[in-house]
Amino acid sequence: MKAQHTSKSAAKLPSDAAQVLTIIKYFFLDYFRSRRFFVLLLITIAVGLLITGVVGYYRPQSFLSSDLAFLSNFWGEWVSFVIVLSAVFFGGDAISSEFQNKTGYFLVGNPIRRSTIYIGKYIAALLGSIIILLVFTAITVGNSTYYFGFGVPYEFFESFLFSIVYIISVMGLAFLFSSLFKSNSVAIIVTVILMLFVFSLIETLVANLVVTEPWFVLTYGSEIIRNILISPYPPAHTSSAHGVPFSIATYNASVPEGLIIMLAYFVVSFIAGLTIFERKEFT
């Protein structure tokens, strides 16, 4: 019978959960100190200040008619951009860099599961994105307070929670593409193009050409972030005629539908990304 060696070392291997916490701690530190974090922070502040300046200078009625209208236009229109940018900055090359930059060689040869590394990195990237989101939230609330006094409507809290769910799903997708490609730039470019252009294009085409609800598009589900700030909540389907035979159809996901779409994207992309990372070889 083969004798298995028993460790003489006093060190006892930590549980997977404890190792996840270790990965979160050091990767968050790595993200937080990185130049890209400060670039993203500057972009977010610049976007916030730009909208603040435009609203302050032009005082558009669409913004200043009510607190909900203000939040819908200020937050609802721009937060998705901030979220996608954060996911690209933190998640776009999170896994591909382990291969392309060879950082994986430092970590993977240790007594740690790849799933632990993936989950830890995902949560660290999520925390980094949430900090950026909080900065944009602070700018939004600051503006709202300036125009409408202290206190924001409860719909804003709901919208904030939905935006957290959106970050979770977009980050899952960014990690999936990052696992799929070994090149950092390819992973980042694919995520950007998909999130900023392809999804919107598919949504528009499906709604107008096929006249079908685009329930399978992530950005469609994420529209609940803005829609919850519109009173009353927009109807599920509207169609405005622009002459026969052309008309513009608009679909709006209900809150449960939007949440299900976003969570479904997260579950599928997270499992797929993790499976790919588990199987990918450091060749």
Added chain:
Amino acid sequence: MADMAEPSVQAIDLTKRYGQFTALSKLNLKIEGSKCVGFLGPNGAGKTTTLKIFTDMIRPSEGKALINGIDVHRQKKKALENCGALIETPEIYPSLTAKEALIMIAEIKGIPRKKREREAESALSRVKMRAWADKTVGKFSKGMKQRINVAAALLGDPEVILLDEPTSGLDPRGMSEVRDIIKNLKRENKLIFLSSHLLNEVSEICDEVAMINHGKLLAYGKIEDIVKKFSKESTNIVEVSFSRPLANSVLHKIRGINGVSKVERSGQTDLNINVKGGIPGQEKLLSRLVSMKCGVIGFKPASSALEETYLNLFKEVT
């Protein structure tokens, strides 16, 4: 009893295929005990592939890689529990300091909280990087990063250490320091499995060698046994230096020495002499040159016994 077992690294029918290309073909190798084993072979022989399978960086197509009797692919965490590895030249997360990077690995390896910082500092001192402990790794040169990688592999006092060309990227001083570290580790009851292209390095620090080519193990054993088995009774080249330029008549006399087959000038005062008869032949040549009083001040074999064995072996199989 399980506790009595010695550290071991074992490949059982280990095979790795990439499409039609077979990088590793039914490799069977068992190394156990406290020793340093050099893993030699030309580029593309399958050395790094083997070490990557042992650290779960790639999966075997067939066969098993066992560390201390545990299958790395099936139970990676347990198999690598008491193993330190350095594969290729890893990059380290650039915004972490050298100490933070090592403490992260120490945490992963389960070194108790109270000991982590001390162990990280001790590992940094060992690779002469203590002064850089609090600097971010992104600013380090390749050689400095490789020292940190060596330090990371030694954290937790592992009993099995897998090193893939550990002196790669280091300056001559760094190479010498890493060799000294490995020599010291040998005294600490460790099993070190080291791949290298540097035959002098392997001769200097290893007790045994495993030679591989085209993914197949060609030889494994103690260096002296392998040398005896595979080196031919062929000609050795020795580099001889003289204190003054040699006259042609002296050169003629040297050519006439028994066993000398060829004499070539390699400089004004240097010769390359081909001599038969192995070590005894070289001894006789030196003795004869000294007795000729022609001003011999240097006498050095151009290649080591292991190098000649390596060249013979790989010339035969390729």
